Amino acid sequence: MTGYELLIRNARLRDRAGLVDIAVDSGRISAIGDLNVYAEREIDAQGCIVSEPFVIPHLHLCKAYTLSAVGEDALLHYQSDSMTGSSRAIELAREVKKRYSVSWVYENAKRAVSEVVIHGCLAVRGFADVDSLAGLTAVEALLKLRADVGEVVELQVVAFPQEGVVREPDAEELLWRAAEMGCDVMGGIPWIEYAEEDMKRHIDTVFDIATTFDKDVTMLTDDTGDPTLRTTEMLTLETRRRDWAGRVSACHARALALYPMQRLVRLAGLMKTNGVGLVISPHTGSLYAPVRNLTSLGVNVALGQDDIEDAYYPFGRGSMLEIIFLAAHLFRMTDSQSLEHLFNMATFNAAHIMKLNGYGIAVGGEANLIVLDAPTVRESVKNHNPPRYVISRGRIIAESGELKQEIIGLGKH
Numbered sequence: 218m219t220g221y222e223l224l225i226r227n228a229r230l231r232d233r234a235g236l237v238d239i240a241v242d243s244g245r246i247s248a249i250g251d252l253n254v255y256a257e258r259e260i261d262a263q264g265c266i267v268s269e270p271f272v273i274p275h276l277h278l279c280k281a282y283t284l285s286a287v288g289e290d291a292l293l294h295y296q297s298d299s300m301t302g303s304s305r306a307i308e309l310a311r312e313v314k315k316r317y318s319v320s321w322v323y324e325n326a327k328r329a330v331s332e333v334v335i336h337g338c339l340a341v342r343g344f345a346d347v348d349s350l351a352g353l354t355a356v357e358a359l360l361k362l363r364a365d366v367g368e369v370v371e372l373q374v375v376a377f378p379q380e381g382v383v384r385e386p387d388a389e390e391l392l393w394r395a396a397e398m399g400c401d402v403m404g405g406i407p408w409i410e411y412a413e414e415d416m417k418r419h420i421d422t423v424f425d426i427a428t429t430f431d432k433d434v435t436m437l438t439d440d441t442g443d444p445t446l447r448t449t450e451m452l453t454l455e456t457r458r459r460d461w462a463g464r465v466s467a468c469h470a471r472a473l474a475l476y477p478m479q480r481l482v483r484l485a486g487l488m489k490t491n492g493v494g495l496v497i498s499p500h501t502g503s504l505y506a507p508v509r510n511l512t513s514l515g516v517n518v519a520l521g522q523d524d525i526e527d528a529y530y531p532f533g534r535g536s537m538l539e540i541i542f543l544a545a546h547l548f549r550m551t552d553s554q555s556l557e558h559l560f561n562m563a564t565f566n567a568a569h570i571m572k573l574n575g576y577g578i579a580v581g582g583e584a585n586l587i588v589l590d591a592p593t594v595r596e597s598v599k600n601h602n603p604p605r606y607v608i609s610r611g612r613i614i615a616e617s618g619e620l621k622q623e624i625i626g627l628g629k630h
């Protein structure tokens with residue numbers, strides 16, 4: 218009888234009734250079923266859910282844990298949800314970048330990725346600010362982290378011109394250099410520009426770089442309560458013009474909540490046709506894009522963490538169960554079917570946006586698995602405890618909120 222490296226007994230998968238065993242060998246799932254086999258290590262899931270790991274397609278990783286350095290004023294401004302409030306918060310958050318050094322950003326981001334892993338997420342799009350204050354410091358720090366954690370976590374680094382491209386003179390040149398340095402994704406924030414033609418130019422510039430370097434694109438669009446903003450639409454139209462379908466996502470798009478229905482339907486149709494996904498983080502503001510409408514109109518909507526203890530959000534620990542818990546309240550999506558949908562938004566929908574290869578639990582696939590601390594999605598969301606086990610490529614890298622640091626070198630803090 219063959220022995221396996223790891224065997225998970227009594228696992229409950231979300232897509233089938235009853236319990237199964239999952240055998241893992243050489244980092245891959247070897248068998249799923251009622252297995253009469255041996256393994257070097259056995260785990261008893263005790264009927265708890267075993268799921269694909271969570272995926273975070275939007276996280277301002279270079280800003281993690283900067284709240285104390287920025288001060289609380291930024292939060293007060295951001296909470297106002299007005300254009301001036303959001304802009305003032307960004308100004309205050311900008312100041313902290315004078316303190317950026319590769320080692321400071323690296324340590325903060327490493328701590329954040331550790332938290333994210335502990336909470337069962339194994340793929341993150343980390344945004345690195347690129348502007349005249351941050352320069353390429355954040356990019357350098359996150360690229361170094363990507364290399365250091367690459368064995369267990371897929372970290373995609375986004376070069377993100379937080380202060381704008383047109384209004385920030387150095388940003389364009391820095392973005393080109395960030396792409397050369399090996400950033401995975403080109404970011405943007407067109408709504409931050411002062412005029413519509415500048416917003417359009419912002420999008421054009423980012424696409425010029427993305428198409429030159431064959432990179433995906435993600436942009437923060439219409440992130441304030443102004444229904445006249447239409448950068449989500451501009452982004453989607455540019456995706457079509459550049460033939461970049463399926464490679465682009467928008468984040469936030471709060472203004473869509475205020476759109477007349479006809480306009481929303483037209484935009485959603487465009488997004489669906491051009492494979493433009495949307496990442497929302499409803500816990501970070503009082504407005505959020507209309508998730509039910511967009512979903513029913515065929516847009517791929519995912520949940521993101523957005524922030525961990527920065528000028529925009531004072532909480533956050535990389536727990537997507539926590540984000541689902543908050544979203545369930547905000548959206549009034551508390552029935553079982555809705556909770557399953559929210560769970561998919563933090564797993565499959567997000568994996569689709571990050572274009573993760575081979576994502577999902579299947580024989581022959583990579584053994585990336587989490588054993589949750591409850592037998593149902595509802596109870597997992599209710600308690601939002603860290604998973605009992607987090608398994609990356611067949612290795613247990615975290616157990617009930619504790620990182621197995623000897624395995625991955627992600628230090629404790």
Ligand SMILES: [Zn+2]
Pocket residue numbers: 275277437468469523
């Ligand atoms: Zn954001």
